Amino acid sequence: MAEAIDWDWIGRHGDDIAAATLAHLELVGAGVGLAVAVAVPVALAVRNRPIGATVASGTATVLYTIPSLALFAFLIPVFGIGKTPAILGLAVYALGVLIRNTVTGLRGVPAPVLEAARGMGLSRRQVLYRVELPLAVPAILTGIRLATIETVAIATIAVFVAGGGLGELILTNGIERNLFVTPIVAGTVIAVCMALTLDLLLVGVQRIVTPWSRRIATRPDEAHG
Amino acid sequence: MSLLADTWTAFTENEGWERLSQHVRLSLVALLLAVTIGVLLGIACSKGGPFGSFAIAATGLIGRTVPTFAAMALVIAFTSIGFWPAVVGLTALGIPSVLLNVATGIRGADAAAVEAARGMGLTPTQVLGRVELPLALPLAFAGLRSAAVMIVSTTALAGAVGAGGLGVTIIAGLSNNQTDVLLAGAIPVTLLAVVAEGIVLAAQLLTTPKRLRRARRQAQLLGRSQ
Numbered sequence: 001m002a003e004a005i006d007w008d009w010i011g012r013h014g015d016d017i018a019a020a021t022l023a024h025l026e027l028v029g030a031g032v033g034l035a036v037a038v039a040v041p042v043a044l045a046v047r048n049r050p051i052g053a054t055v056a057s058g059t060a061t062v063l064y065t066i067p068s069l070a071l072f073a074f075l076i077p078v079f080g081i082g083k084t085p086a087i088l089g090l091a092v093y094a095l096g097v098l099i100r101n102t103v104t105g106l107r108g109v110p111a112p113v114l115e116a117a118r119g120m121g122l123s124r125r126q127v128l129y130r131v132e133l134p135l136a137v138p139a140i141l142t143g144i145r146l147a148t149i150e151t152v153a154i155a156t157i158a159v160f161v162a163g164g165g166l167g168e169l170i171l172t173n174g175i176e177r178n179l180f181v182t183p184i185v186a187g188t189v190i191a192v193c194m195a196l197t198l199d200l201l202l203v204g205v206q207r208i209v210t211p212w213s214r215r216i217a218t219r220p221d222e223a224h225g
Numbered sequence: 226m227s228l229l230a231d232t233w234t235a236f237t238e239n240e241g242w243e244r245l246s247q248h249v250r251l252s253l254v255a256l257l258l259a260v261t262i263g264v265l266l267g268i269a270c271s272k273g274g275p276f277g278s279f280a281i282a283a284t285g286l287i288g289r290t291v292p293t294f295a296a297m298a299l300v301i302a303f304t305s306i307g308f309w310p311a312v313v314g315l316t317a318l319g320i321p322s323v324l325l326n327v328a329t330g331i332r333g334a335d336a337a338a339v340e341a342a343r344g345m346g347l348t349p350t351q352v353l354g355r356v357e358l359p360l361a362l363p364l365a366f367a368g369l370r371s372a373a374v375m376i377v378s379t380t381a382l383a384g385a386v387g388a389g390g391l392g393v394t395i396i397a398g399l400s401n402n403q404t405d406v407l408l409a410g411a412i413p414v415t416l417l418a419v420v421a422e423g424i425v426l427a428a429q430l431l432t433t434p435k436r437l438r439r440a441r442r443q444a445q446l447l448g449r450s451q
Contacts, residue, residue: 073410175386195290196286
């Protein structure tokens with residue numbers, strides 16, 4: 001595989017590669033950020049309502065089932081092409097993982113703990129900020145980690161709606177130029193490295209933010225891929 | 226409503242049925258191969274000691290970080306455009322979720338049950354076939370479900386890089402900026418993914434013994450985690 005790579009091309013297109021990488025990071029950041037901004041309030045709203053929680057998780061699961069290319073296609077008639085549909089599409093996917101994890105985390109707060117907090121005279125708001133949210137943070141951060149890794153991968157498809165990113169290397173420079181292997185490999189390697197780096201960073205954040213949970217690493221969703 | 230009518234026309238005019246059946250064929254062949262290989266490798270990994278653990282961790286990492294689109298593009302770039310190269314790529318992408326779930330399921334099988342089976346004099350193969358695999362079934366089905374949805378979804382991307390199927394219609398709609406053609410590809414692909422997930426769910430229900438199902442539901446009602 002090494003001799004199939006045209007190192008010269010990489011040298012000559014350093015700027016393009018850097019630009020695509022930055023654009024990719026932007027897509028991932030905006031997509032996951034938007035998803036977090038939606039998922040956390042939704043999860044908070046449904047945390048004490050079993051039916052609401054089921055509906056929210058169910059909707060997230062259904063959205064998650066829509067094939068990525070089709071999802072982007074559905075957004076085009078409404079939002080046109082460019083970064084907007086790309087970011088929205090990525091956010092919808094990230095929502096799937098985030099809502100499930102956040103709801104699980106919030107609903108997983110042990111009832112005796114809540115009772116004790118109320119018994120100590122904490123108001124509802126205080127219980128939320130001092131007990132429920134801190135206890136749900138590990139699950140929420142795990143959700144953000146899984147969503148980020150996944151969004152890095154799915155963002156390679158944004159190129160189909162002219163959203164830019166590493167997909168540009170893979171599709172525009174690679175596939176559409178007679179299956180030119182070099183940019184395809186470059187795009188793949190950068191995407192994998194980006195996912196690993198972001199994952200490590202988020203693990204670091206998780207450790208700093210939740211020093212108490214270092215021993216009880218909870219990873220609810222891992223086994224389901 | 227006229228958009229739906231236009232979409233239907235676009236579907237039939239763009240060889241909709243042919244592409245749909247091609248999509249199903251690609252996905253089915255890849256899924257069958259991925260399940261067969263994934264289950265075998267999953268068993269091997271779960272029994273493989275530390276090397277198996279390493280293989281499981283590595284598969285998990287690769288499966289989650291390599292973009293499916295990039296993987297399809299690589300496979301096609303290094304082989305050629307067509308049915309079988311696409312099947313190879315799709316199979317490779319489907320294997321990790323099956324493998325991981327089967328391996329996790331077997332490793333997570335109730336140790337007491339395994340011990341009891343051994344004590345009853347069952348050979349290792351019998352323990353695997355009669356105790357460990359049945360106990361791993363729920364997780365294995367979860368893996369099968371995500372593999373099925375993922376393969377149907379990625380087949381659309383394979384179409385975008387020349388392997389046929391409904392992805393071809395979506396790309397045609399995208400490049401000509403025709404909403405009806407776009408939807409004529411996107412709607413059937415979505416339905417296909419939903420149906421695939423539904424079929425696996427139904428299969429899971431049918432293969433779970435009635436009493437076990439009832440016991441699980443009761444456990445859930447009592448608030449015990451499974």
